[in-house]
Amino acid sequence: MSRSDAHSKAIAAILAAERPARPWLDGNQLPWNEPTFSRRMLDVHLDPSTHMASRSPDVIARHLDWLAAQLAPNAGTESHILDVGCGPGLYCHELARRGYKTTGFDFAPAPLAWAKATAEAENLDCRFLDADLTALPKDFAAKVGPVDAITFWFGEFHSFPPPVAVKFLSQLADCLKPGGLFVLEYQPMDIFVTEDSSEWAAHEKSVFCDVPHLWLQEFHWDEAARAEVHVHWIIEQQSGNLKRYIQCHQGWPDDELVELLAGAHLVDPVFHSPVTGIDEQFEFPIIVTRKATARSGKE
Ligand SMILES: C[S@@+](CC[C@H](N)C(=O)[O-])C[C@H]1O[C@@H](n2cnc3c(N)ncnc32)[C@H](O)[C@@H]1O
Structure with a gap:
């Protein structure tokens, strides 16, 4: 196929796509666990100038100062903390440097390998597991726990x-x-x-592609599902190759979130504002709940 045919085919495919994309049915998450994507994403995680995938070390330090204050009434630095979707393990590493025992899990190969290598190089008390949150093995709790706290940073929960x-x-x-x-x-x-909105930009390379490309984005809010659908179209400059990635984010009103957590015996919710307020786009509020005790009758 000639180059112009390939570009023409790509544009035809974008035009022909069913709109709006349907939340969860047409796609759901970034391809975090795809090896090449995860390699590119690792660079974004480790770039302290953007909070797009991970926070900079100073923000992580402030999040962990805040976490220490939450943990203090229970247990101090002897606590064991499980970090969900830990990526390159930046929170786990810093907790371990502060004396905590940590376990992090993720299913993105490059960040996980980096997390393990860094812990090993610094001799940190961190354990990293390769696990998919959507398909946790039956013996996961036995393997991991019991832990004093679980952290799920960054709002990835909504995906x-x-x-x-x-x-x-x-x-x-x-x-x-x-x-x-x-x-x-x-x-x-x-x-x-x-x-709904859309935007485009040209990039030499991005998290989706190593060569020059156009990156088109379409945003749609599905009111019935209360979910945002975010479509990424990538057209490579040279070849005209077209790829589509779809991300969804579920909206949870506060009361429904509290109910959802209570259904998992996570009770006594306390809402907190974003810890640093440094980045309006990539820092969110926090809800802290507790695992119900036998005494609360909810376990
Ligand atoms: C926005 S990043 C945040 C990484 C890390 N928590 C941090 O703040 O530095 C979201 C992380 O969730 C992980 N993740 C997404 N879906 C997952 C799944 N099904 N199982 C395990 N990890 C997942 C991704 O691989 C990625 O590392």
């Missing part, structure tokens, strides 16, 4: 459809000691943009 969230929340709660903390950085309803 799973409700039935999947119901399932993994109760599996995560099984890893917690009674009274242990579940710390969830969440995206409140008011940050979701409910007007």
Whole structure:
């Protein structure tokens, strides 16, 4: 196929795509666990000038100062903390430097390998597991826990459809000691943009592609599902190759989030503002709940 045919075919495919894309049915998450994507994403995680995938070390340090204050009434630095979707393990490493025992899990190969190598090089008390939150093994809690706290930073929680969230929340709660903390950085309803829009940019390279390309983005809010659908189209300059990636984010009103957590025996919710307020786009509020104890009658 000639170059102009390939470009023409790519544009025809974009024009022909069914719109709007349907949340969860047409796609759901970035391809975090795809090896090449994860290699590119690792660079974004480790770039302190952007908070797009991971926070800079100073922000992580402030998040962990805040976490220490939450943990203090229970246990101090002897606490064992489980970090969900730990990426390159930046939170786990810093916690371990502060004396905590940590376990992080993720399914993105390059960040996970970097997390392990860094812990080994610094001799940190961190364990990293390759696990998919949507398909946790039956013995996951036995393997990991019981832990004093679980952290789920960055609002990635919203990239799973409700039935999947119901399932993994109760599996995560099984890893917690009674009274242990579940710390969830969440995206409140008011940050979701409910007007559809699109934009494009040309890039030499990006997290989606190593060669020059056009990156088109379409945003759609599905009111019935209360979910945002974010479509990425990548057209390579040279070849005209076209790829489409679809991300969804589920909106959870505060009261429904509290109910969802309570269904997993995560109770006594306390809402906190974003810890640093440094980055309006990539830092969110936090809800802290506790694993119900036998005494609260909810376990
Ligand atoms: C925005 S990044 C945040 C990484 C890390 N928590 C941080 O703040 O530095 C989201 C992370 O969630 C991970 N993730 C997404 N879906 C996952 C799944 N199904 N199982 C395990 N990890 C997942 C991704 O691989 C990625 O590392």
